[in-house]
Amino acid sequence: MSSSKQIRVRIFPDGQIKADVIGVKGKACTDYMDVLAELLDAEIIDSDYTAEYYETEQVEIQQLQHSNQIKNS
Structure with a gap:
């Protein structure tokens, strides 16, 4: 489950910005x-x-399994 990503920005009267x-x-x-x-x-x-x-960010990796079938004539 991933959490939401946010940037919280505060601007102070002196013009300073804190994020x-x-x-x-x-x-x-x-x-x-x-x-x-x-x-x-x-x-x-x-x-x-x-x-x-x-x-560390946890990344979910899904692996798809693919099978090749060869048909003989």
Whole structure:
């Protein structure tokens, strides 16, 4: 079961922006922050990593089994 992925953004009166990536495990969270910084034309000056950063994303892989049958004439 996968959790929802969210970016929580807070903008302070002094113009400072704080963003938290929620529901993304591992280093992929930094990709979300890079996109957000680009959209806001902002620079990331400090990062704190949550426990999710140090976890690994579980990926479900489904393997399909295919059998070939050769018919002799």
